[in-house]
Each structure stands twice: as C-alpha cells, then as structure tokens.
Amino acid sequence: MKKSWxxxxxxxxxxxxxxxxxxxxxxxxxxxxxxxxxPAIKDFESRSxxxxxxxxxxxxxxxxxxxxxEISDVLKQDPALVVMWAGYPxxxxxxxxxxxxxxxxxxxNTLRTGAPVDAKSGPLPTACWTCKSPDVPRLIKRDGxxxxxTGKWAKYGDEVVNPIGCGDCHDNKTMKLTLTREYLKRxxxxxxxxxxxxxxxxxxxxxxCAQCHAEYYFKKTEWEDKGEKKTAMVVTFPWKNGLxxxxxxxxxxxxxxSDWTHQLSKTxxxxxxxxxxxxxxxxxxxxxxxxxxxCHMPYVREGGVKYSSHKVGSPLDNIANTCLNCHKGTExxxxxxxxxxxxxxxxxxxxxxxxxxxxxxxxxKAWELGATxxxxxxxxxxxxxxxWRWDFAVAGHxxxxxxxxxxxxxxxxxxxxxxxxxxxxRVVLAKYNAADYAAPDFSTKEKAxxxxxxxxxxxxxxxxxxxxxxxxxxxxxxxxxxxYDPATRKDMVLKTSYN
Amino acid sequence: xxxxxxxxxxxxxxxFANLVHESKMLSYLSSDPKVCINCHTMxxxxxxxxxxxxxxxxxxxDCHLPRDSFVNKMLAKARDGYxxxxxxxxxxxxxxxRVSPDAAKRIQDNCISCHRENVSQMLANSALxxxxxxxxxxxxxxxxxxxxxxxxxxMRNLAATQNNFGFKER
Numbered sequence: 131m132k133k134s135w136x137x138x139x140x141x142x143x144x145x146x147x148x149x150x151x152x153x154x155x156x157x158x159x160x161x162x163x164x165x166x167x168x169p170a171i172k173d174f175e176s177r178s179x180x181x182x183x184x185x186x187x188x189x190x191x192x193x194x195x196x197x198x199x200e201i202s203d204v205l206k207q208d209p210a211l212v213v214m215w216a217g218y219p220x221x222x223x224x225x226x227x228x229x230x231x232x233x234x235x236x237x238x239n240t241l242r243t244g245a246p247v248d249a250k251s252g253p254l255p256t257a258c259w260t261c262k263s264p265d266v267p268r269l270i271k272r273d274g275x276x277x278x279x280t281g282k283w284a285k286y287g288d289e290v291v292n293p294i295g296c297g298d299c300h301d302n303k304t305m306k307l308t309l310t311r312e313y314l315k316r317x318x319x320x321x322x323x324x325x326x327x328x329x330x331x332x333x334x335x336x337x338x339c340a341q342c343h344a345e346y347y348f349k350k351t352e353w354e355d356k357g358e359k360k361t362a363m364v365v366t367f368p369w370k371n372g373l374x375x376x377x378x379x380x381x382x383x384x385x386x387x388s389d390w391t392h393q394l395s396k397t398x399x400x401x402x403x404x405x406x407x408x409x410x411x412x413x414x415x416x417x418x419x420x421x422x423x424x425c426h427m428p429y430v431r432e433g434g435v436k437y438s439s440h441k442v443g444s445p446l447d448n449i450a451n452t453c454l455n456c457h458k459g460t461e462x463x464x465x466x467x468x469x470x471x472x473x474x475x476x477x478x479x480x481x482x483x484x485x486x487x488x489x490x491x492x493x494x495k496a497w498e499l500g501a502t503x504x505x506x507x508x509x510x511x512x513x514x515x516x517x518w519r520w521d522f523a524v525a526g527h528x529x530x531x532x533x534x535x536x537x538x539x540x541x542x543x544x545x546x547x548x549x550x551x552x553x554x555x556r557v558v559l560a561k562y563n564a565a566d567y568a569a570p571d572f573s574t575k576e577k578a579x580x581x582x583x584x585x586x587x588x589x590x591x592x593x594x595x596x597x598x599x600x601x602x603x604x605x606x607x608x609x610x611x612x613x614y615d616p617a618t619r620k621d622m623v624l625k626t627s628y629n
Numbered sequence: 630x631x632x633x634x635x636x637x638x639x640x641x642x643x644x645f646a647n648l649v650h651e652s653k654m655l656s657y658l659s660s661d662p663k664v665c666i667n668c669h670t671m672x673x674x675x676x677x678x679x680x681x682x683x684x685x686x687x688x689x690x691d692c693h694l695p696r697d698s699f700v701n702k703m704l705a706k707a708r709d710g711y712x713x714x715x716x717x718x719x720x721x722x723x724x725x726x727r728v729s730p731d732a733a734k735r736i737q738d739n740c741i742s743c744h745r746e747n748v749s750q751m752l753a754n755s756a757l758x759x760x761x762x763x764x765x766x767x768x769x770x771x772x773x774x775x776x777x778x779x780x781x782x783x784m785r786n787l788a789a790t791q792n793n794f795g796f797k798e799r
Contacts, residue, residue, distance in 0.1 A: 134630045134631065134633070134634045137634045137637065137638070138633065138634060138637050141634075141637035141638060141640065141641050142637070144641055145637075145640060145641055145644055148641075148644045148645060148648055149644060151648060151652075151718065152644065152647060152648050152651050152652075154718050155648075155651050155652050156651060158668065158669075158717065159651075161669070162668070162669040
C-alpha cells in the first residue's frame with residue numbers, strides 16, 4: 131500500500147514537469163512556424179504594394195525610382211531623328227527613359243501610342259504593353275499568349291494598370307528570380323550560348339532585366355481561336371544568328387522584315403529597340419561575370435539589415451557603392467571617365483544622324499525627280515543597314531559604358547553605310563541634273579516635323595482628349611476589377627514633352 | 630490501488646513518449662545540421678553556414694563537438710544540449726550568442742585539425758618563440774579573432790534578419 135503511494139507520488143513528480151516541458155516545446159514550435167512562415171502572395175499578384183507588405187525595404191527603394199522624373203526630349207536635342215523616323219511613331223515623340231515607376235505612365239502618355247477612343251481603335255498592337263507591367267504575365271496566363279498578342283493596344287488599357295514591379299522578376303512563392311516572359315527563353319534557346327534552363331542565379335540577375343532590355347520585333351503569327359483565324363503580333367527576339375548588330379541585320383534581311391517603310395526615302399527600315407543585354411555581354415564587365423544587378427541594384431545596409439536596392443538607375447548615383455567596390459580611384463575620376471566615354475559616343479552618333487537624315491532627304495529628292503527602283507535599290511539597302519546600326523548603338527541605355535568599343539565600332543559602321551548611300555545617291559541625283567542638291571534645313575524639331583509633314587498640333591490635341599477620357603476610364607475600371615492599387619499613382623503629375 | 634499505479638506508470642510512459650516525439654529527441658543523436666535548427670534560435674547560424682565555403686566541408690558538429698573520441702563527443706553533446714534546452718525553455722539567452730570557453734577550445738582544435746597543413750609551421754614557431762598570456766590557447770589567440778567572418782559572417786545577431794528572413798528549410 132505504502133509502496134503504491136510512493137510510486138504514484140513519484141509518477142506525479144515526473145509527470146508535472148514533463149507535461150510543462152511538452153507544453154513549452156509546443157509553444158516554441160508554434161512561434162517558429164510564425165517566424166518561418168513564407169509570406170503569402172497570390173499567384174500573378176501584379177500590385178507591387180501587396181509584395182511590399184512583406185518586403186518593405188525592397189518596395190521602398192523600388193518606389194524611389196519615381197525620383198528619376200525628368201522629361202528630356204530627344205527629338206529636340208537631335209532633330210535629325212524626326213527625319214530618320216519619318217512615317218514611324220518615333221518621329222512624333224521620343225523622350226529619354228524615366229524610372230521604372232513611370233514605365234506605364236510614359237507608355238500611355240507618349241504621342242507614339244496615339245489616341246484610341248475605344249478598345250478596338252488606335253495605331254499600335256497589344257504587344258506594346260509587353261514590357262511595362264506585371265499585369266502582362268497575369269494576362270498571358272489568363273488569356274493565353276496568342277490571345278494576349280492579338281488586337282489593339284487599347285484592348286488591355288483597363289487591365290494593364292500597374293507599372294513594372296515585383297511580379298515581373300520574382301516567383302511569388304519562393305521570391306527566387308524567374309523569367310515571366312517566354313519569348314526571352316525562346317530567344318536564348320535559339321541563340322544557344324546560354325540555354326534558359328542552364329541559367330545560374332548570377333545569370334538570372336541579368337536575364338530578368340533582359341526580358342525587356344533587349345532588341346525585339348513583332349512577329350506576325352497566324353493562329354486559330356475556336357475556328358476563327360486571327361493574327362498575333364508576338365514579341366520575338368532576333369537572336370538566332372547571334373547577338374551582334376550584324377548578326378541581327380542578317381536575321382532581319384533573311385526573313386525580309388521591316389518595321390516600316392520610310393516616308394521620304396521609301397526604304398524598308400529597321401527600328402532597333404534597346405539591345406541593352408546584347409551590348410552588355412560584349413563588354414568587359416560582363417566578361418568578368420558581373421550581372422546588371424551588381425551595379426544597378428547594389429547591396430545596401432540599413433542598420434543590421436543588408437538588402438539589394440531596388441532603386442534601379444544609374445550606378446553613378448552611388449559610385450562608392452558600385453564602381454569602388456572593385457576599382458581603385460575617386461568618385462570624381464570615375465565620373466570624368468564615364469563622361470569622356472559618353473562624349474566620344476555622342477560625337478560619332480551626331481555624325482551618324484546627320485549623314486543618315488541627309489541620305490533620306492536626298493533619296494526623297496531622287497524619287498521626286500523620277501529615279502527608278504533599280505537605281506535606288508543599292509542606296510536604300512545602305513540606308514537600311516546604316517540606320518539600323520546607328521540605332522542599335524544608341525537606342526539602348528548606357529551602351530556607351532556597357533561596351534564602349536563595340537558601340538563605337540557599330541557607330542563607325544553606321545556612318546560608313548550612310549556615306550556609302552549618299553555617294554550612290556549623288557550619282558543618281560547627278561543623272562537627273564541635281565548633283566548640287568542640298569537637303570533642307572532640319573536643325574530644329576519643328577522644322578524637321580514640318581519637312582515630313584507631321585500634323586503635330588492635331589496629334590497633341592487628340593492625345594489630350596484621350597488622356598482626359600479613356601485613360602481615366604481605364605484606371606477606374608482597373609480599380610473596380612481589383613487589379614489596380616490607386617496608391618501607387620497618388621502623386622503622379624502629368625509630365626510629357628508636349629504639355 | 631495496483632491498477633492506479635499501473636495507470637500512472639502508463640501515463641508517465643505515454644507523456645514521455647509524446648515528449649520524445651514533440652521535442653524530436655531522437656534526432657539529436659544524428660549529425661545532420663538541420664537538427665540544430667529544430668529551434669529557430671540557430672537559424673541565423675545555419676543560414677550563414679549554408680552560404681559559407683565551409684558548408685561542403687564541415688557540418689555543425691564537425692566544428693562544434695570534439696572529435697577525439699565518441700564518448701567525448703556524446704558527453705559534449707549532452708552537456709551542450711542540456712544548456713541549450715534550459716536556455717530555450719526559460720528564455721535565458723540574449724540576441725547575441727557567444728560560444729562557451731569549453732566550446733571555443735573544441736572549435737579551435739577542430740580548425741587546426743583540418744587546416745593542419747597550413748598552420749603546423751605557425752604552431753611550431755609560436756611554441757618556440759612566442760610568450761603568450763594564455764598557454765591553453767595555441768599562439769595566444771584563436772583563429773577567428775582574425776578570420777572574423779568565418780563561417781557565420783560578422784553580423785550574427787539573432788534579430789539580424791538579412792540572413793534568415795523568409796528562411797525555408799531545404
């Protein structure tokens with residue numbers, strides 16, 4: 131009897147602390163689960179503010195890209211471009227890029243995208259949204275890639291309502307970098323140097339940028355939607371033959387592609403977009419295995435926390451934390467070095483635009499005097515190639531720094547092709563008794579737009595109507611659908627080259 | 630009465646079995662680094678190690694436990710485990726964990742044991758020519774007094790979330 135009591139007391143003495151310990155462990159485990167919980171962000175969440183709730187520092191720095199807000203009118207700075215792009219939307223309006231925060235705003239505001247009045251009108255295709263928003267992968271998932279690339283730009287005005295953001299580069303479950311645009315994977319696989327499936331994390335730190343910062347064209351693709359024949363304009367990278375200006379030129383010539391026929395010279399033209407990635411890979415920083423993010427998204431410290439700044443912009447804003455991580459020297463020296471590189475590029479680019487604009491005008495004169503297609507063919511091919519090369523060298527962001535030698539080499543080629551064209555045109559002009567023809571003065575944006583007969587005032591007026599009506603409607607509908615967060619645009623001021 | 634005793638003994642066994650299960654007690658017999666993050670306290674250390682050059686060569690126990698004999702290893706494990714359990718249960722630890730003098734000695738021995746090729750001459754020279762304050766420590770200072778970032782990084786405060794935010798067990 132007594133023994134039993136002792137046993138029971140012993141048991142209780144052991145039981146109580148064991149139960150308490152078990153409870154304590156359970157409590158710790160519950161806490162651990164909270165700490166380790168991966169933030170729940172829903173699939174294809176396009177509102178960056180939702181991601182920002184879990185990654186406040188990255189989100190805050192991303193929002194700082196709004197500080198890059200100056201409108202710089204490139205057509206004003208070099209009016210020759212108006213002549214070179216006659217008949218193409220770029221002759222209407224072309225500004226230097228602003229921060230990611232404005233990507234969508236500027237796409238909507240530029241005169242290039244015109245003034246649609248409903249979902250089916252307007253000059254440009256849906257593809258013009260492709261690089262502007264994390265709503266794009268969402269729509270491609272929802273409607274299918276072919277449907278996304280079919281129709282007019284205005285079709286998705288009330289769906290594409292958030293500027294470039296988290297969902298463009300990150301997986302919502304793991305936060306790992308991911309490619310949300312299939313055409314980049316297709317481009318990489320076609321080129322073959324780096325297969326999309328083989329990309330390392332360091333590669334991805336450039337490739338997520340290359341989803342947009344690359345040369346592309348809209349490939350006309352026939353497809354069938356439930357028995358109905360449709361034509362899609364699919365964003366495609368011309369990388370099959372390689373990444374250089376000449377490789378792509380061969381590609382485009384091979385498929386007989388042209389972006390437009392030049393209004394003055396009747397040349398089947400190519401428009402280079404922004405071959406940033408292609409240029410960058412030829413440069414010394416790429417050869418040393420740096421990624422875009424190494425300089426454009428440097429690591430920063432905030433108290434004890436280290437993270438990658440998402441204020442993507444010029445590394446010159448933060449030389450101490452970018453260049454000087456690896457290089458010796460002072461900030462001043464670095465700034466001067468970069469300025470010298472830029473000046474060299476500008477010098478050659480200026481020569482090229484002058485030559486090419488004159489070539490277009492001289493070709494127009496030759497046509498006017500009755501030159502035949504046979505006579506013009508060789509000169510026009512030179513114009514096509516020359517302007518493509520010039521555009522390839524200057525259309526990108528910072529090509530002069532990413533790959534100075536390559537950029538100057540391509541510009542050299544552009545000038546040479548342009549002068550070749552002018553030599554040939556001079557022969558044609560001489561034949562029609564106009565050997566001393568001098569191209570008209572295109573020294574200001576207004577003069578140049580007058581030469582090509584651009585109804586600028588009308589375009590601006592139509593655009594302003596669009597901005598006051600349909601654009602407002604789009605955001606209202608986006609909000610009603612719950613895909614748009616109005617807080618992201620609350621301080622937005624309308625800034626354009628024309629208002 | 631007899632049945633009551635049996636009931637109590639059974640309860641003790643049951644509760645103990647549950648405790649073994651809940652505390653993952655048996656996992657502590659293994660050498661898997663993941664065992665060290667059974668508690669979230671060590672996640673910073675796990676994450677920094679996992680991103681270090683040591684992760685392919687040395688696991689937690691390779692550095693932190695003695696390697697001279699199995700008995701010593703298990704004794705050290707039991708002693709550390711006990712201290713850790715107490716600290717965890719009664720929350721007696723702060724934001725910055727520091728290694729105990731005993732553990733520091735083990736780690737230093739283990740550094741030398743792997744890197745013997747590189748440090749043997751230093752040890753010999755030191756023994757011949759150097760007068761050190763603490764003769765228990767070879768050369769008077771420990772490897773990580775200079776190699777500060779190895780392998781857990783310089784910043785290892787438990788609230789220093791850059792190393793473990795959104796940490797996912799792999």
